[in-house]
Amino acid sequence: MRDKKLLRIALRYRAIYLDIDPKEIDLETKPTPAVLAFVARLRENGFSVNEDLLHALCMVSATELADITAVIDDVMGVKLNWATLVKGWNVPTGETRADHLITFFANLIGGAKVGLEGCTLPCGCFIPEGTFPLERYTGCPFCGTPFTTANFVYKGQASKLKELRLFTEEDLKQVYQSLLASPTPLDATQKDSFEKLIDIYGLPDNVEISMKETAMLAVKHLVANGQQAQAQALLKTPTDILRYLWYEKTGYVQIIEPRTLIAQARRFYFDMFGPLDESKYIFGPLDQSEYAGKEMKKKLKLKYDRKHCQCVASWINNLALSPQQATENMNAKRGMWVRMIRALRLGEYSRRKGYEHLADILDAFYRQEQPTWLGILQQARNNRDTQTVLQMLKQRPGLFARSLFATMLRFGCEETMEAFEQVTDQMPPRLLLSLGNAAEKYFDPDATRTVHPITGYTISISKNKLLSLYSPADLRAMVARVKQCYILSLKHSFAAQATKARTIYIAPSLFDIPISVGDRSATIQDTSCALMGTRFPVEGDAVRLFLQWGKGLHAQPLDMDISCHIAFENGKTEDCAYYRLKATGAKHGGDIRAIPEMVGTAEYIELSLPELAEAGAKYVTFTANAYSCGALSPNLVVGWMDSAYPMKVSEKTGVAYDPSCVQHMVRISESNLSRGLVFGVLDVDEREITWLEMPFCFQNIQGCDFTAVNALLQRLRNKLSIGQLLEIKAEAQHLSLAPSPDEADEAYTYEWALNPAEVSALLNM
Incomplete structure (x- = not known):
């Protein structure tokens, strides 16, 4: 079990984990028949091996090779049901x-x-x-119930293989350390890897975890192993304690207030006739929103045993903060704290001997006699007291950064930036980088700004009204001032780092991958760890989208849909979805609305690039949706295939999946809160697909805000790329560019970028 977990983690970094000593690898060893057979199985799944891994495989037994093959087959979904509703669906059935x-x-x-x-x-x-021509279907064309499952998939049709490398215990420990030290929030893939690794390796002594959300995962591990006292070191404020308690209750490492979770539960429950808006429905008897809200309210009721209550009381009592500091920290979530204090019986524990500090904190919390820092700041803003506002913001650099743009508009650019530059050395570079990425969009009065709340959907927000007070030249000057500030700060940070290197290699592909700052992800990538915004070139003339859901579930109605939206040069648009199986340059494999026993089911869309180009198509947006009640099904897999050679479609079962042709695939995690997901955009002219993750809350593609999609795509393309950041590093440290990794003292390759935590470590200065 341990090795299987490590193997799954290694595969995310395009590697195979072997429990060997790399020093013992004999590069002269000839591959055994078992190794050659294993490599052939890898090729069928779209993988090849480098030379080091090939010789390392000779050191493990045939049984271990078989176990590795089974894990890779499971990750690629080879044993699942990939049959679709229509046989040979590349030829339309003509249904109307x-x-x-x-x-x-x-x-x-x-x-x-x-x-x-x-x-x-x-x-x-x-x-x-x-x-309906029933001879063309594997199930019911009217209700979407499948009658046939398939126990095979196509293999080995790919024109390009993904090379795997060797991972040993030491490599995985380095991955674990990079996750612990990550200066940005872990995405769903990293979180899943972290939880597996901390169970295997435990938490190192005296570890410093910079991200609060990562610390909550570590606290969960410590508490589960009876190490509540050790968890105290990671819980430094009342908000940290509340974050852990709420994570334990809801499974979300962010503090999402109860009313938000209840409203979200109501929003998810549609009936088959469709919504009037996010929470009202046409046919009242089928409206489950109120029931869903009540069930969520029940789920969020707080109830703790004495052991738990005493543990939390001890955590709060042992905080190093003064009662006034603790109270100010608690005020931001005052309503939630009132509920927690009652449920945890903290008032009772505060009267016990040894809990005097807890008593003082609760007394200050309820008296509310001390004016809060935020209250004083807001009063100064209302009084237009510029000096007081800027002096107070310098006391809290993080808050200053988050309110920088609005402060510049309200109190003037130069005065605000002069004060801000005095505290930039106290801020993490990732925060400054996020400001530089956001400045152009924020100060553009005509741009569409999008916000991605943690509740699983993306919304467009209005511009700041104060923008109208400034001329276009003034706004451009503000953007330039912010960019100048963060680039100079990055250069100073890199220059301050000691390095013995003289040359650096930057892979060209890194200039197409934006730095992941502020991009949260709710999907797990089991075969690679591509950052959102990564661009994948299309090799062939066809792109095949796929959706597989229902793995491990009993047979039941469960309707998930794959769709695409085609935008043409003349402004015309078309959808290819369950309600339109044939569109210009696109064919759908049929709408399945129920799943068979345990093995799941699949839907496909095939895009023909020559047809799309001839018709004047510019962009094709890929989406997955939950038409059934609730969010996207956990463990749902979605992605696309591409090959320079034609990809087959079965004339008996409609199977069109080939793991070797998969270019990118993701799995929906348990923490997903979205009803729909935009997972890619095809640029027809450039013949490349941009991987992105934009959730939205609607049961089909017609509810997707494509203005928001374009805004997100533009924001990703305007972000500083990994390659550009490395160029800043090279300039600051006076490094010369090397033509190849072998000739460089520091080499940054695409394989290195597969670990987002390693990329984020560049900003951990």
Whole structure:
């Protein structure tokens, strides 16, 4: 079990974990028949091995090689059901809306019972003669219930293989250390890897964890192993304690207030007739939103045993903060703290001997006699007291950074930036970098700004009203001032780092990958760790989107949909989805609305780039949606395939999946809060796909805000790339560029960028 976990983690970094000593590898060893057979199986899944790994494989037994093969097959979904609703769906069936309408009325009046000619299917649906061509389907074309599953997938059709390298215990420990030290929040993939690694390696002594969210995962591990006292070192404020308690309750490392979770639960429950808005429904009897809200409210009720109460009381009592400091920290979530104090019986514990500090904190919390720092700041803002506002903001550099743009507009650019530059050395470079990335969009009165709340959807927000007070030249000067500030700060930070290197290699592909700052992810990437905004070139003339869901679940109605939105040069748009199986340059494999037992089911869309280009298509946006009640199904897998050679479609089962052709795939995590997901945009002219993750809350593609998609895409492309950041580092440290990794003292390759924590470490200065 331990080795299987480590193997899964290594595969995310395009590597295979072997429990060997790399010093014992014999580069003269000839591959054994078992190794050659293993490499052949890897090729079928789209992987190859480098020379070091090939010789290292000779050091493990055939049984271990078989176990590795089984893990890779499981990750790639080889054993799942990839049959679709239509046989040979690359040839359209010709079904129309009229077929669905006629079948609906035929079933309404009784079908065969009233003497109509046709066929009654195992699901109970009556299909009138002359409607759907039933010989083309593997299930019911009317209700979307599959009758056939497939136990095979195509293999080895890929034109390009992904090279795997060797990972040993030492490599995985380095990954673990990079996750512990990450200066940015861990995405869903990193979080999953971290939880597996901390269970295996434990928490190192005297570790410094810079991110609060990462610290919560470590606290969970310590508490689960009865090390509550050791967890105290990671809980330095009341907010840290509240964050852990809420993570333990909800599973989210961010503090999402109860009313938000309740509203989100109501929003997810649609009926089949569709919503009037986010929470109202046409057909009242099928409206489950109120029930969902009540169930979430029940789930969020607080109840703790004595052991838990005493543990939290001790944590708060042992805080190094004064009662006034602790109170100010608690005031931001005052309502939640009132509930927690009652549920944890903190008032009772505060009267016990040895809990005097807890008593003082609770007394100050309820009395509210001390004016808060934020209250004083707001009063100074209302009084337009510029000097007081700037002096107070310098006391809290992080808050100053988050309110910098609004402060510049309200109190003037030069005065604000002069004060800000006095505290930039107290801020992490990632915060300054995020300001530089956001400045151009914020100070553009005509730009669309998007916000991605942690509740699983993306919204467009209005511009700051104060922008109208400034001329375009003034706004451009503000953008330039912010960019100058963060670039100079980065150069100073890099220059302050001691290095013995004289040359540096920067892979060209790194200039297409933006730095991941402020981009949260709710998907798990089991076969690579690409950063959002990474661009994938298309090799062939076809891109095949796929969606697989229902793994490990019993047979039941569960409707997930894959769709795409095609935008043309003339402003025209088309959708290819369950309601339109054939569009310009796109074919859908059929709408499945129920899953078979345990193995799941699949949907596909195939895009023809020559047809799209001929029709004048510019962009194609890929989405996955939960048409059923609730969010996207956990463990749902979505992605796309590409190959320079034609990819087959089965004429018997409709299977069109080949793991070797998969260019990128992601898995929906348990913490997902979204109902829909935009997961890629194809630029037809450039023949490249940009991987992105934009959640939205609607049950089909028609609810997606494509203005927000374009805004997100533009924001990602305007971000500083990894390559550009490394160029700043090279300039600051006077490093010369090397033509290849072998000739450089420091080499930054695409494989290095597969570990986002390592990329983020560049900003941990």
